[in-house]
Amino acid sequence: MPAGQAVPRGPRTSRFALRPDERRSLGFILPFVLIELALVAGPLALGFYYSFFKVEYFQLTSFRGLDNYWRVITSPMVLGSIGATAIFSIVALGLTLTVGMALAVHLERDSRWNVAVRAVALVPYVISMLVGSLLLRWIFSTDAGFMAVVLGPIGLGDHSVLANPGSAMAALVFNAVWRDSAFAMIVLLAGLKSIPPSLYDAARVDGAGAFYRFRRITLPLMRLSILIAVVRLLIHFVNVLTFSLILTGGGPNGATRTTGLALYELGFVEFKLGDANALAILVFLFNLILVAFNLLLFRERRRAP
Amino acid sequence: MTPGTRKSALLAGTILSLSMLAGVASAETTVTMWTFLDPNKTSPREVALKQMIADFEAANPDIKVKVEPQDFAQMPTKFFLGHQTGGNPDIVWIDAKNLSGLDTSGAGANLDELLINQWPQEDKDDYYAKASFDAAMFGGVHTALPLFNGGSMIYYRKDLLKEAxxxxxxxxxxxxxxxxxxxxxxxxxxxxxxxxxxxxxxxxxxxxxxxxxxxxxxxxxxxxxxxxxxxxxxxxxxxxxxxxxxxxxxxxxxxxxxxxxxxxxxxxxxxxxxxxxxxxxxxxxxxxxxxxxxxxxxxxxxxxxxxxxxxxxxxxxxSGWWVAAWKNSPHLPEAGKFLNYMLGKEGVGLWTTVGGQVPTRKSVLESPDFAGPQYDWVRLMVDAWGQTGYMxxxxxxxxxxxxxxxxxxxxxxxxxxxxxxxxxxxxxxxxxxx
Structure with a gap:
């Protein structure tokens, strides 16, 4: 069959019967659907079931109904973690996008230098999250790190970055920006490269400056790439555990205890698996909203000319 | 088939059968153990564990011990979950805060039946810290036994204190x-x-x-x-x-x-x-x-x-670490043998001399090997537990x-x-x- 020619679909014999091409497609998809069902839907259903019980060491000891959900949404620890997650996610998102956009715009041209810098920018993203956070933990330590060297000249040599709620949250945000700006850069770079250069040329002929071109051409045409990066990063920041677990352990004063860490503590420190599953289901529902938003964006992109 | 080839086939079949029989005769049982130590590494306790396994395997050639190192914080949780899913090792190490999980999850084997009932009374009395020996006793049944007695303590630098x-x-x-x-x-x-x-x-x-x-x-x-x-x-x-x-x-x-x-x-x-x-x-x-x-x-x-x-x-x-066997282990008798060795005087001796731990047994503590001043800290710990021990x-x-x-x-x-x-x-x- 010549390339580009449509595959013949064949007749549909009844309403539920599959055409040959649909059967072939199903054959490709089915194994992955089954894997997804086994690894995602199964545990999810089990977690949902557990969320109605008091669970001790994986034993269902008594039925609690919605009580676990009530305990979770009224728990000071969980409420505090929602606040910390909101602050962390919003600030980290804004800064990660800004740095990612700056990198993407600056490194758009495929010169050797830019390709090399892009590779370097990707290093924090490709190394293990745990290793990266451990590295930053030591950098921020007053005794062992060189933050004291940086802060010393301005009279803050003894300031403990990780032991103060404000600066600990800043360190957490720094960890996220340091690691995930590269991801934002990749997504935004893809959007940037899809803009026809002729538009910039025409704008230049019309006397438009760099800022004007960025505001009137780059930003509007990258709208979808930016939104996709926003949703993906937001899902990541809302759920991430490693940054707070390794960098601060949720301290000081619970200032950096994110929802992911609260979930971890409920489940694997306190072993309150009923409560932990109730919280997990609530976080999952929030994620569903974000995923639905992401799907809508993709649909919009398909419709775009 | 010619007579020659028939003879060769018969010979080959006989050799194959004999080798299979030999294989069955020398079948090994592998006992798996979860611990946070890795015998391939070089910290004192890891060296002690490696030596312990080598000594045990030499004395019991039909049993191999396979260590699967785990993150110490996750290990008890994985074990209790594994009891439901059936993926547990034969032996696991459990910390003080998770001992009750052995009872609640039902994952812990009855160590009285497996080991303790076979011990002479002096062996049971050899554990100087009764609270630690009975810490995992639920409904009159021991589900774990102490491997290391641990706890917090205050360290100091000799030179700096002397200088001051x-x-x-x-x-x-x-x-x-x-x-x-x-x-x-x-x-x-x-x-x-x-x-x-x-x-x-x-x-x-x-x-x-x-x-x-x-x-x-x-x-x-x-x-x-x-x-x-x-x-x-x-x-x-x-x-x-x-x-x-x-x-x-x-x-x-x-x-x-x-x-x-x-x-x-x-x-x-x-x-x-x-x-x-x-x-x-x-x-x-x-x-x-x-x-x-x-x-x-x-x-x-x-x-x-x-x-x-x-x-x-x-x-x-x-506090410290206790060791337990999985109730549903298919190799419970073999696991019991290794536990017996690890918890016995030889094992405790290795944990102490090579691994640098405080012995759990009085007889090891009182042996001439521990008379030197390098074990003053061990005696100090045991003395402190005797005076104000708390669990x-x-x-x-x-x-x-x-x-x-x-x-x-x-x-x-x-x-x-x-x-x-x-x-x-x-x-x-x-x-x-x-």
């Missing part, structure tokens, strides 16, 4: 510790930054170790639990302890504020690096510190916990107690919260965890 004219034997009260810490906190290069802190504490909410607040509360352990798993932290001793701990950071500045996010691993690393003159630490890390100390392997020692009056030492928490009730969820106390301390340090209020918050967290 401080006799370690005088550090029997919290006030004496404070005065010593003041003398020992130093900015050696006059750059305005402290180089050696007087007193190190791990006060992070996770991966905790005993703090002065907790030890202070244990001066009256009977008053700590007011009912079954109900706790009273906002007592006079609690307030005294939390105020003292916070003041070490804010008022006396002998402990860095970083302590609020430093966990038990960090505090050990910092002590090894020479950043603390005196420091709280886990006794189980003694051999690690000895192997890595930047200031010399013989240049540190331990003291008993201080108390407010100094009349007797502060409470000595008893959290295994039936209560005490996993978050120290974390809650550390968060209460952070509330006092950072928010200037009233100590009573901070401790009441910790009480509420403890109650919520039950």
């Amino acid at each position: 004219g401080i006799d370690p034997a005088s550090l029997t009260t919290w006030d004496a510790i404070l005065e010593a810490a003041k003398k020992l906190t130093k900015d050696n290069d006059n750059d305005g930054r402290v180089d050696v802190w007087g007193f190190g504490m791990p006060l992070a909410p996770l991966k905790t170790e005993s703090s002065p607040v907790y030890i202070s509360l244990l001066e009256q352990p009977a008053a700590l639990y007011t009912g079954e798993c109900e706790i009273k932290l906002s007592s006079d001793l609690g307030v005294k302890g939390i105020t003292y701990t916070a003041d070490l950071i804010t008022k006396h500045k002998v402990t860095p504020q970083d302590a609020l996010v430093i966990n038990v691993d960090d505090v050990t690393d910092q002590f090894i690096a020479g950043r603390y003159a005196i420091s709280i630490g886990s006794m189980l890390r003694y051999s690690v510190i000895k192997g890595k100390a930047a200031f010399g392997a013989d240049n540190f020692d331990i003291i008993k916990w201080p108390s407010w009056t100094g009349e007797k030492p502060g409470a000595t928490p008893l 959290d009730p295994p039936s209560c969820n005490t996993r978050t107690l120290q974390g809650a106390l550390n968060e209460a301390t952070a509330r006092v340090v950072l928010d200037n919260l009233d100590p009573v209020e901070a401790l009441k918050e910790a009480e509420a967290k403890f109650a919520d965890a039950q």
Whole structure:
């Protein structure tokens, strides 16, 4: 069959019967659907079931109904973690996008230098999250790190970055920006490269400056790439555990205890698996909203000319 | 088929059958074990474990022991979950805070039937810490036995104390510790930054170790639990302890504020690096510190916990690691054999001489091998447990107690919260965890 020619679909014999091409497609998809069902839907259903019980060491000891959900949404620890997650996610998102956009715009041209810098920018993203956070933990330590060297000249040599709620949250945000700006850069770079250069040329002929071109051409045409990066990063920041677990352990004063860490503590420190599953289901529902938003964006992109 | 080929086929078949029979005759059973140690590594306990396995396998050629190293924080959880899914090892190590899980999950094998009932009475009496021996006894059945007795303790640098004219034997009260810490906190290069802190504490909410607040509360352990798993932290001793701990950071500045996010691993690393003159630490890390100390392997020692009056030492928490067998193990008898070896006098001897641990058996402790001054710290620990040993009730969820106390301390340090209020918050967290 010549390339580009449509595959013949064949007749549909009844309403539920599959055409040959649909059967072939199903054959490709089915194994992955089954894997997804086994690894995602199964545990999810089990977690949902557990969320109605008091669970001790994986034993269902008594039925609690919605009580676990009530305990979770009224728990000071969980409420505090929602606040910390909101602050962390919003600030980290804004800064990660800004740095990612700056990198993407600056490194758009495929010169050797830019390709090399892009590779370097990707290093924090490709190394293990745990290793990266451990590295930053030591950098921020007053005794062992060189933050004291940086802060010393301005009279803050003894300031403990990780032991103060404000600066600990800043360190957490720094960890996220340091690691995930590269991801934002990749997504935004893809959007940037899809803009026809002729538009910039025409704008230049019309006397438009760099800022004007960025505001009137780059930003509007990258709208979808930016939104996709926003949703993906937001899902990541809302759920991430490693940054707070390794960098601060949720301290000081619970200032950096994110929802992911609260979930971890409920489940694997306190072993309150009923409560932990109730919280997990609530976080999952929030994620569903974000995923639905992401799907809508993709649909919009398909419709775009 | 020609007669020649028939003969060859017969011969080949006979050889094959014989080799299969030989294979069956020499079939090995592999006993798997989950521990946080990796026998391929070189820390003292790992070397001891490697030697123990080699010795056991030499004595029992039909049993192989396979170690699957695990993250120590996740290991008990995985084991309790594995009981449901059927993916458990034959043997697992369990920490003090998770012993009750063996009963609740039903995963722990009956060690009385497997081992203890075969022991002579003197073997049972050989465990000097009865609380530790019976810690995992539920419904009259032992589900785990102590492998290492552990606990927190106070480490100090010999050279720095000598230089400051401080006799370690005088550090029997919290006030004496404070005065010593003041003398020992130093900015050696006059750059305005402290180089050696007087007193190190791990006060992070996770991966905790005993703090002065907790030890202070244990001066009256009977008053700590007011009912079954109900706790009273906002007592006079609690307030005294939390105020003292916070003041070490804010008022006396002998402990860095970083302590609020430093966990038990960090505090050990910092002590090894020479950043603390005196420091709280886990006794189980003694051999690690000895192997890595930047200031010399013989240049540190331990003291008993201080108390407010100094009349007797502060409470000595008893924790450590226990070992259990999986109830549904297909190799329970073989697992029992290895447990017997690991917990026997030979095994305990190796844990102590090579692994640098405090022996769990009296006979090992009293043997001539342990008469030398290098084991003074072992005798000191055993003596402390004998005087003021304390073990959290295994039936209560005490996993978050120290974390809650550390968060209460952070509330006092950072928010200037009233100590009573901070401790009441910790009480509420403890109650919520039950």
